[in-house]
Amino acid sequence: MAEPMHEVALTVNGVPRGAAVPARRLLSDFLRHDLGLTGTHVGCEHGVCGACTVLLDGEPVRSCLLFAVTVDGAEVTTVEGCRSADGGLGPVQQAFQDCHGLQCGFCTPGFITTVTAYLRENPDPDQEQARDAIGGNLCRCTGYQNIVASVLRAAQLQRGGAG
Numbered sequence: 001m002a003e004p005m006h007e008v009a010l011t012v013n014g015v016p017r018g019a020a021v022p023a024r025r026l027l028s029d030f031l032r033h034d035l036g037l038t039g040t041h042v043g044c045e046h047g048v049c050g051a052c053t054v055l056l057d058g059e060p061v062r063s064c065l066l067f068a069v070t071v072d073g074a075e076v077t078t079v080e081g082c083r084s085a086d087g088g089l090g091p092v093q094q095a096f097q098d099c100h101g102l103q104c105g106f107c108t109p110g111f112i113t114t115v116t117a118y119l120r121e122n123p124d125p126d127q128e129q130a131r132d133a134i135g136g137n138l139c140r141c142t143g144y145q146n147i148v149a150s151v152l153r154a155a156q157l158q159r160g161g162a163g
Contacts (some may be wrong), residue, residue: 008068012037013081021068027061028052030068031078039079039109043138050137053110054078060117079109082116088157090115091157092150101150103141110137119158123153 008025009018012035019034031037031054040063043051047062054063055077082090089097092115102108111134118125118133125133130151131144139147 006069008072010071010073011075013077017137023067023069025063025068027054027066027068027071027076028063031063031076037078037080039104041109043106043110049109049140050105050110050114053113053137055081055117057112058117058120060114077113077116079112082112090116092119092154094149095150095154095157099146099149099153101142101147103139106139107139107141111139111147111150115154118151119155122155123158124155127152130155 003022005020006018006023007018007087008030009016011017012031019036021030021034021116025034028040028042031040032042040054041051042064043049045064047065050062052064053060056071057075082092084090092112096108096112097101101111114134114137122129122133129147130148133151134144134147
């Protein structure tokens with residue numbers, strides 16, 4: 001017997017999107033497999049690593065812990081949606097490039113979305129606050145120094161600082 005399908009419609013990165021999915025389809029799988037947005041990475045599948053973090057109505061959430069049907073009608077922003085209005089790198093993405101805040105890049109989408117949400121609420125963090133902000137995301141390649149520097153640089157870019 002075929003599994004029943006459920007229509008899910010939401011706004012992803014500012015664009016209305018939808019698909020028919022089984023009730024147990026995870027939001028991470030919905031984004032990657034049904035919508036083709038492969039920037040959201042799936043790491044631990046337990047909500048621990050943060051690689052799958054997306055913004056749900058502006059708040060960071062672990063997309064591997066949510067069923068797609070539970071977010072019907074919501075607004076989701078993935079790493080692809082963290083770009084600038086002209087389609088180039090957004091300030092957080094630019095900061096990660098400027099400060100070498102990534103190595104293999106697997107965890108980077110989760111950091112980008114987490115930092116994007118954090119800086120909306122805290123536009124001028126110090127180093128300790130930046131470190132706390134990324135505390136829920138894991139990276140196996142770096143010592144986090146460049147990621148912290150990226151948070152501080154992104155804040156500077158968003159405030160209009162070029163230096």
